Amino acid sequence: MHRPEGPSLYPSDPIGERVRLLRVARGVSQVELAQRLEMAGNGQVSKLENGRTSVDERILVQLAAALDCTPEFFLRPRRDLIATRPWLRAYADAPAKTVESIAADNTVHREVVTELELKRMPDRIPAFDADPNDDHAIELFAQEVRAAADLDEDAVVRNAMRAVERLGCVVLPLDDEVGRHLGVSQYVDQVPYIRASRARASVPGDRQRFTVLHELGHLALHATQPPPETADDARRIEAQAHRFAGAFLTPRDALLEDLHAQNNGRVTLTTLQRLKSNWGVAIKMLVVRLRQLGEVSDDQATSLYKQISKRGWNTGEPVEVPNESAIWFSRALESRWGTDDVMVSRAGLSSADLRRWTSWLPRLEDDEASNVVSLAARRASRAAP
Amino acid sequence: MTRPSDAELDRLRIIAEEVCEVMAGEGFTVDGAANQHKAFKRTRATVSTLEQNLVISAAERGARIAGMHPDATGTGLDIKSWDDGIARRYRPKKAEVTAAGEDRMVCGAGSSLLKSGDEDMMWIEESWVLGYRLNDDHTVVDFFAAEIIGHEENAAGPVHLKLGTHYSLMPTPAPLGFVSSDEELDLGDADEEGQREVG
Numbered sequence: 001m002h003r004p005e006g007p008s009l010y011p012s013d014p015i016g017e018r019v020r021l022l023r024v025a026r027g028v029s030q031v032e033l034a035q036r037l038e039m040a041g042n043g044q045v046s047k048l049e050n051g052r053t054s055v056d057e058r059i060l061v062q063l064a065a066a067l068d069c070t071p072e073f074f075l076r077p078r079r080d081l082i083a084t085r086p087w088l089r090a091y092a093d094a095p096a097k098t099v100e101s102i103a104a105d106n107t108v109h110r111e112v113v114t115e116l117e118l119k120r121m122p123d124r125i126p127a128f129d130a131d132p133n134d135d136h137a138i139e140l141f142a143q144e145v146r147a148a149a150d151l152d153e154d155a156v157v158r159n160a161m162r163a164v165e166r167l168g169c170v171v172l173p174l175d176d177e178v179g180r181h182l183g184v185s186q187y188v189d190q191v192p193y194i195r196a197s198r199a200r201a202s203v204p205g206d207r208q209r210f211t212v213l214h215e216l217g218h219l220a221l222h223a224t225q226p227p228p229e230t231a232d233d234a235r236r237i238e239a240q241a242h243r244f245a246g247a248f249l250t251p252r253d254a255l256l257e258d259l260h261a262q263n264n265g266r267v268t269l270t271t272l273q274r275l276k277s278n279w280g281v282a283i284k285m286l287v288v289r290l291r292q293l294g295e296v297s298d299d300q301a302t303s304l305y306k307q308i309s310k311r312g313w314n315t316g317e318p319v320e321v322p323n324e325s326a327i328w329f330s331r332a333l334e335s336r337w338g339t340d341d342v343m344v345s346r347a348g349l350s351s352a353d354l355r356r357w358t359s360w361l362p363r364l365e366d367d368e369a370s371n372v373v374s375l376a377a378r379r380a381s382r383a384a385p
Numbered sequence: 386m387t388r389p390s391d392a393e394l395d396r397l398r399i400i401a402e403e404v405c406e407v408m409a410g411e412g413f414t415v416d417g418a419a420n421q422h423k424a425f426k427r428t429r430a431t432v433s434t435l436e437q438n439l440v441i442s443a444a445e446r447g448a449r450i451a452g453m454h455p456d457a458t459g460t461g462l463d464i465k466s467w468d469d470g471i472a473r474r475y476r477p478k479k480a481e482v483t484a485a486g487e488d489r490m491v492c493g494a495g496s497s498l499l500k501s502g503d504e505d506m507m508w509i510e511e512s513w514v515l516g517y518r519l520n521d522d523h524t525v526v527d528f529f530a531a532e533i534i535g536h537e538e539n540a541a542g543p544v545h546l547k548l549g550t551h552y553s554l555m556p557t558p559a560p561l562g563f564v565s566s567d568e569e570l571d572l573g574d575a576d577e578e579g580q581r582e583v584g
Contacts, residue, residue: 119572158566165570205565268409270558277561303413306522321563328570337574 015060016049018074021066023049025104027097036066042256074346076111079189083107085227086186102174102184102195109172109357112347118332121169123192124148125220132221132240135292142247145220154254156279159353160209164194164216171212171326172357173198182207185215192219199323200362206282206321210245217244246289249281259295267296268309276319283317284308325360333358386532386549387511393468394530394552395477396451397515400464401528401554403441403447404477404517411439412523436523437479444477444515458497464515472510473531480516488551490516491543492536498542499536514548528554 023033024043030042030049037059039045047053055063060071086103115118126144130137143153147268149163157163161171174184174195182203184195194215197203218241228234258278263271267290272283281289287304290296296304308314333354344351389397415435418425425431430570444468448455454465464475476498481489492498511532518527535547 055449121570121572159568160566162566162568162570205563263406263410264412266406268406270406270409270556273558273561277563280563280565299413299417299461300410301524303416307409307524310520318558319563322565324565331570331572 014077015055015074016051019045019063019067019074019232020049021104021107022069022073024101025108026067027101028067033066037062063175068350068352070345070348076115076348079111082190083188084186084223086184094160099184099376102143103186103188106172106186106188106193108349110191110193111352112349113170113191113332116333116336116343116347118329118336120170120191120332121165121168121328123190125167125169125192125216128221132225133236135243138221138240138243139247139252141220142244145216145244146248154251154257157209157213157249158280159324160212160249160280161196161326164212165326165328167216168192169194169216169219171196173326173360183211183215183369185218187219187223192216194219196326198360198362199325203323204282204317204321205323206276206280206285206317208323209280209321210249210282210285212324213245213248214241216248217241220244232275242288243292246281246285246292248290250279250286251350252293253292254294255279255289256293259290267300267304269304269311272304273282276321280321283313283345323360330358387471388550389473389530389552390469391476393466393473393533394554396466397530397552398454398554398556399451400444400447400453400515401525402556403450404443405525405556407439407443407446408436408519408523408525412436412519415439415523433479436519439523440477440479440517472479473513474510475513475515477515477517477553480514480518480527480529488516488548490514490546490548492546494543495546498533503538514546516548516551525555530554 023030028036030045034042034045035039037045038350044053048055048059055074057071060074063074064071083103083106085108086099126141126148128141130141132138145167146155146157146163148151149166151157151163165171171194174182176195182197186193194212196208196212198216199205199208218237221240221244222237228237248309255275258275259265259267259271262274269283272286275281275286276283279286284305287296287301287308291298291301308317333343341351344354347354414430418435419432420426437460444455444464445455445462448464456463456465458476462477464477466473466475478490478492483489498514513530513532516527516529516531517525520526529551531548531551533546534549537547539545553564
């Protein structure tokens, strides 16, 4: 790979694809990119992305500045990474543009992992070959996946993100643009990716943990399955991922043993709070789980939901469960590059990108990152006449 | 008028906790029972009786757990104790709040709660109530102990009990929190596919 010199013209076909990839990953529209490039309309951007116009070095530098990357990023050879369609929690009403942006960002990340020669954790997610409509099969499979994640049969999952990272999943933060969808998952170039919300008030740790395991459920159960075609299909698939997450976080026998050791096995909000404290899962999730396991009747569940609602716990439950953060990407960067800044230029992106992928702090961190003057912007200002 | 010892209050809290937990965990069965026939819902009497039975059953169990002496009295329950030389008789009883925000507790004119201790006894037995108030969902919102210090005769209706100091017995939940672990990843397990991929 080399830095372009002189007023060379590049065929825009592969460049156009890469512009489109990064533009979508950044969540920038063609119109917005045209404005950043001070073009009259989005027609030229469209032509460029579709390979119907040539690109000279000046445009390449402008594009790099506009999309906060190095010009070399656009000149990388095409890799044709195969990515599966992203799975989301209740994704039927997820905005397509947002989903597309997350998928593109995952693809860019996957490329960076290769460019930076990072060591990946091997994919250890066992194959599921039973019927996903069989709840018992999902329960058994969840135990198999727990074992693959080095968790003892009855052990509490003290760190859900670390468990899925041990299974080879790349876990990256998800910004809240995706609305109420707290998690997204897909395979990119055969690597399992999970996006999960950063810490914020509306996403307590128990919800974040459940989301991560729900997404693992999609990757493990539905990897070879086509996306749902109807709302009923989507609900069924979501229920399967929920069942998997519940079975992973609260193994049947261990949970019931704990329940019966508490409060004479009586399921009250007091019991549920204690169970939440022991297992790191939401009180409402426990009601669902205990109902699945036949410990709570429909009437009792209704009564518990009413009590939960009356106490205002639908918007904020008692018993704190800390938020978690993934560490593989940070550790792999450290292990390969230490503090060497060259990794930023080699990645072809900005330091803000690396920070965005490694920071699990609330969005304020992103705001700070956006104030960092990027390498590309500096280059562009130097290149400007 | 006496004050229960701290040990006695701890015993009463065990009863309160049992009642609160039973009503939280099993109170929904009251609706199930009352829904069996529409006649059961003509007035609130059926629901009140079912609630009372659940409370009394739980209080009886709680009293045994606490090492006190429950004694069934017709439809009710007395819990007897001997605390630092003072005999007390506690009766679980539903309390209401008046529009003025005051507790209101009533009993029938012939209630044993209105009878003073047997003068032939070598000690005076104090009459106390274990007052409780319930939500619409049958959960306990208030549970207290108070001595009956008198009553107001009411020829036209039930007798209003005058209560002494309220000792709140509502359980205070212990602070809880999930303990997560800050586990490391063993990158020694990592594969080096990425390195081979780089041209």
